[in-house]
Amino acid sequence: MTRRLGWLAAAVGLTAVGIVTYRAAETRAQPGPIRPIAAVESAPLGGPEREALRLIREGQQTFRHDTFGDEAFWGDALGLHRAVVGQKLGGVGPGLSPKAALEAGLKVDMEAIPPGLAQKIKAGQVNLDDPATTVALLKLDSVVGVKAFLNPDGSAKAMGITCALCHSTVDDAFAPGIGHRLDGWPNRDLNVGKIISLAPDLKPLTDRLGVTEAELKKVLLSWGPGKYDAEVMHDGKAAGPDGKSAATLLPAAFGQLGINVHTYTGWGSVTHWNAYVANTQMRGKGTFFDPRLKDEKKFPVAAKTGDWNIRNDPDLVTSKLAALQFYQLALVAPKPPAESFDATAAARGQAVFHGKADCKRCHVPPLFSEPGWPMHTAEEIGIDDFQAKRSPDERYRTTPLAGLFTRAKGGFYHDGRFAALADVVRHYDAHFKLKLTDAEVADLVEYLKSL
Numbered sequence: 001m002t003r004r005l006g007w008l009a010a011a012v013g014l015t016a017v018g019i020v021t022y023r024a025a026e027t028r029a030q031p032g033p034i035r036p037i038a039a040v041e042s043a044p045l046g047g048p049e050r051e052a053l054r055l056i057r058e059g060q061q062t063f064r065h066d067t068f069g070d071e072a073f074w075g076d077a078l079g080l081h082r083a084v085v086g087q088k089l090g091g092v093g094p095g096l097s098p099k100a101a102l103e104a105g106l107k108v109d110m111e112a113i114p115p116g117l118a119q120k121i122k123a124g125q126v127n128l129d130d131p132a133t134t135v136a137l138l139k140l141d142s143v144v145g146v147k148a149f150l151n152p153d154g155s156a157k158a159m160g161i162t163c164a165l166c167h168s169t170v171d172d173a174f175a176p177g178i179g180h181r182l183d184g185w186p187n188r189d190l191n192v193g194k195i196i197s198l199a200p201d202l203k204p205l206t207d208r209l210g211v212t213e214a215e216l217k218k219v220l221l222s223w224g225p226g227k228y229d230a231e232v233m234h235d236g237k238a239a240g241p242d243g244k245s246a247a248t249l250l251p252a253a254f255g256q257l258g259i260n261v262h263t264y265t266g267w268g269s270v271t272h273w274n275a276y277v278a279n280t281q282m283r284g285k286g287t288f289f290d291p292r293l294k295d296e297k298k299f300p301v302a303a304k305t306g307d308w309n310i311r312n313d314p315d316l317v318t319s320k321l322a323a324l325q326f327y328q329l330a331l332v333a334p335k336p337p338a339e340s341f342d343a344t345a346a347a348r349g350q351a352v353f354h355g356k357a358d359c360k361r362c363h364v365p366p367l368f369s370e371p372g373w374p375m376h377t378a379e380e381i382g383i384d385d386f387q388a389k390r391s392p393d394e395r396y397r398t399t400p401l402a403g404l405f406t407r408a409k410g411g412f413y414h415d416g417r418f419a420a421l422a423d424v425v426r427h428y429d430a431h432f433k434l435k436l437t438d439a440e441v442a443d444l445v446e447y448l449k450s451l
């Protein structure tokens with residue numbers, strides 16, 4: 001297993017070197033007509049199509065497997081791996097059984113499980129209550145978004161997380177929680193806060209926020225499944241004025257191409273946000289500069305900790321940003337299964353979307369967000385401004401609607417305040433005084449489900 005992990009690390013390292021040699025070749029290349037994929041793959045290095053394929057593959061590897069060195073935080077500092085393996089295997093506490101891991105929303109990539117083991121699991125011959133099984137799954141690199149780092153004797157040395165933790169799920173093809181990876185689909189089962197709260201040493205986080213361990217745990221457990229708060233480590237705001245958790249839903253990481261600004265509150269481009277998350281949230285070791293965070297009033301924690309200007313040497317993030325962005329832009333929104341909505345009603349709903357309800361004013365097809373600067377005040381869309389005010393531009397971004405069916409769990413809008421699509425439509429109906437009939441609401445919902 002150590003060899004396998006070592007091989008992966010070597011592969012990542014090699015691709016980083018590949019960028020340098022490859023760019024040199026690119027400058028000599030002449031762009032040509034679009035060719036079939038097979039021709040592209042076998043073409044000599046240098047053409048833009050070949051470069052696109054290379055970027056996608058490299059970006060996928062980064063998205064799925066790269067921790068950017070964040071095991072120094074989750075492993076060395078918080079000791080999360082010790083809670084996962086448990087006391088019997090040299091860690092602390094009872095350990096995390098596969099059953100408990102699946103209950104916390106972690107997913108398993110069936111393609112990383114060798115056929116022999118898969119058969120045993122199917123036959124019920126694998127103990128899913130034993131943390132040792134979790135360790136075996138981690139060693140196979142099969143737990144989506146979680147990466148184990150091992151000592152030469154095979155024991156756990158540290159643990160890191162990747163983008164896929166929050167932004168991939170699986171299709172449950174093998175069993176619930178075990179299947180083929182679906183990159184870009186938000187994992188709305190994942191209880192990030194609960195998982196972090198298992199860490200034996202929360203001091204790096206309590207120090208940062210200036211709170212007690214009990215207070216921190218309360219915050220972490222207030223998030224619930226499918227949610228994470230990507231701003232609390234900068235503004236220290238764990239709850240809104242209504243006392244509810246300030247966490248937002250995990251969004252889709254697909255369907256970003258053509259959209260100008262990203263996140264619910266439009267922090268910046270995909271690559272801005274990737275650098276933000278890799279450095280300030282995953283705590284990978286890279287470079288990040290965003291002086292908007294150097295604001296003692298709005299982001300007191302970021303101003304104090306220097307998160308607005310992070311420098312690491314070596315830098316394990318920056319060389320991966322280009323391919324990572326390219327990969328995400330290549331993740332198109334999936335189409336819902338034909339049987340999951342009523343096509344006739346959806347066609348009527350489309351007319352309402354374009355006509356009487358005028359949703360397309362903001363959700364402009366086929367992007368379903370505005371070309372330009374798709375940002376709106378809280379007042380415009382008829383909600384409170386708490387989350388908007390936690391971002392530089394203090395507005396909400398028009399969410400691209402394609403692939404809505406993948407995020408039906410956990411509700412809609414940034415905090416999931418509307419449990420169902422019909423609630424979203426009724427909200428707009430009241431706010432914009434649309435006077436929609438019940439039939440029009442139902443049709444509009446079918447149309448949204450079809451996107």
Ligand code: HEC
Pocket residue numbers: 063161162163164165166167192227228229230231248249250251252253256261262263264265270273274277278282324328
């Ligand atoms: C711990 C969970 C978590 C991890 C890990 C994570 N993200 Fe996110 N991601 C979020 C949340 C939550 C948001 C929404 C933040 C907001 O709007 O304030 C988000 C937003 C995004 C968006 C914007 C989506 C949109 O609709 O505009 C992209 C793109 C993204 N993440 C990519 C990544 C990449 C790439 C990585 C790895 C470098 C990553 N994320 C790691 C939780 C996570």
Ligand code: HEC
Pocket residue numbers: 264353357358359360361362363376380381383396397398399401407411412413414415421424425428429444448
């Ligand atoms: C003034 C611009 C505007 C108009 C008009 C508008 N929306 Fe939105 N829409 C937004 C913004 C901004 C958000 C993000 C709100 C948030 O996350 O808090 C959003 C979010 C949504 C979401 C939630 C997506 C998700 O993943 O959570 C749905 C569904 C939606 N809109 C449907 C509609 C429909 C249907 C209409 C017409 C009845 C409509 N919108 C009209 C701006 C608009």
